[in-house]
Amino acid sequence: MKALLVCPAERPAVPLLQRSSPLVLLPLFGRCLLEYWLEQIVTLGASHVLVSAAHEAREVRALVGNGARWGLKAEVIVESCELTQTNARREYCGQSESAWLAAPNDVTVLDHFPGLPQHPLFQSYAGWFAALLEFLPHAVGPTRIGVRELKPGVWVGMFTRISPTAQLRPPCWIGERVRVGPHSIIGPMAIVEDRVVVESDCEISTSAVGAQTFVGKCTEVRDSLAWGDSLLNWRTESFVTVPDPFLLSALGRPSLSLTPADWLAQLARRGSRSPRASRALEQQLPLRRDR
Amino acid sequence: MTIHRQNEILSITGVKELGLANRDAFCTEVRAALPAGIRHIVIDFSETDYIDCGGLGALMMLRKAARNCERGISLRLVNPTPPVRHLLNLTKMASLFSIEDFVITNAPAPRESTSAVPAI
Known part of the structure; x- marks a missing residue:
């Protein structure tokens, strides 16, 4: 069975929440909204999930991967703007409805916690905090270790x-x-x-x-x-x-958005700041390995 | 910053910022404007868009000086902007000051303010 998760693109009511990372990747009780929803989709019986993301596709793809972590087959679809439920159904679910989860679970816009559609997260900061409090007792799911x-x-x-x-x-x-x-x-x-x-x-x-x-x-x-x-x-x-x-x-910056290329660039910068490397650069000599 | 004296009230307005950089000047100016007869100091923070620990320290020094004065000078902070309110609340200093929201007038201020500190 298939399901489509739509990542919210921008929510002008809560600019602070989307300043450092996409809304669906914001840490909420140690996990992001997308993780909660992927777990939920699995419990509903889905085996193939499509994640629609607009601007934040790279970060979403880094988290979702191929979906094996959740026992799913996952694909991230890049859209130019956020899909509405109607448009998403028309575009993706139209031809083979039987292969999809029953509505409304076939297409979900990730703007609320699983099971709490009456508490939208991104309409105001007060709503966001109220939703957090409402979800607090449910945050310890069966897959959470150590809490x-x-x-x-x-x-x-x-x-x-x-x-x-x-x-x-x-x-x-x-x-x-x-x-x-x-x-x-x-x-x-x-x-x-x-x-x-x-x-x-x-x-x-x-x-x-x-x-x-x-x-x-x-x-x-x-x-x-x-x-x-x-x-x-x-x-x-x-x-x-x-x-x-x-x-x-x-205290620090989240490292989720770093790609391997970013890591290598950071490593190179650190190396170039070491005294030995600086001396070598000054003398325009190649670095020799320490024995 | 403008310091205006009206009878027993010393009004300080136009404080753009109050931080480490200008706290000494602020304290010096206010203390210099405290001749005999002043019983109330009112600081208007409606134009303040920056305050830091230095500014809070200046307020504490002013509060201490006012309390130690024989005449018993009252110190009130009025119309604080969100940065001022946030920092006063964050540092638990809001309870130490009388904080009010109103427009400064020339009417004499009450000797002891009983207004509650508005929650932000």
Whole structure:
């Protein structure tokens, strides 16, 4: 059985969410929306999935591959613009309807979590946060490894260190490889993505902290989305770039968009910065291998 | 930045930015404008599009100076823009100041403001 997943191209209501990566690849509880949907499609009985992507096809293809990870045959189709469900059905499902999953699962626009069409993700920041909270109890799917429910409503990922004096108030989600410092309070309604560092005496409530974000000592994140040094109040949609990195900053950049060519270029740049390489370049001599 | 004195009120308006680069000048100017008789300082942040830890430090210094003054000077921050509000909330400093949204007038300010800090 076939299914078509349509990646949303652009959503002007939530520019911050699509600043660093395509919307379907945004980390949500440690995984991206496309991963949740691929799992869902498999449970619905699909064996062949087409993923329609507009501008972000390269990144989508890097994630999906040939679909073997999900036990699927997957293809990424590049479109000039986002397909509507009607257009997608007409274009792809028209001739052999029996080979496709039954509607509405045959064509899905990935703008909501599986099973939560009433909570659109990309119409507003408040809607996005509400959808996250709604999906929070379902984020621990059967294929998720290592996430523990420390107490009712408090989920913690692998390799996370939480100070014994920190307070975790349900509902909250703390991802993988997170550090939570002493006397910090996480929750209620807090989502802390993977590889976040929360220093001591912080308070995070009714907020989402994006992956690889540093939350400095004594800071309070409330009603906000904090992504690196970007802080957005999801109620008022007011936004600020925090100028002081010791308060809020990005710990690193996601490497998903790097191709092998990018990696090689980075490696070459690093090599050229080493003193030995610099000397060799200055002397215009070839580099010799160390014994 | 414009500093205007009206009876017991010292109004500071036109603060474009308050950061490490200009905090010393800001503090010096405000302190110099604090002759006897001033009981209220009102800082209008409606034009401020940048504030950092240096600016927050300047506000804290001003607050301390105001509290230590024998006359008991009140310090109020009015019309803060989103960057100012965000940073005050992020650093938990919003609770230390009286923050209000209104247009500065020449009417005397209340001795002790009871307005709640608006949530952003």
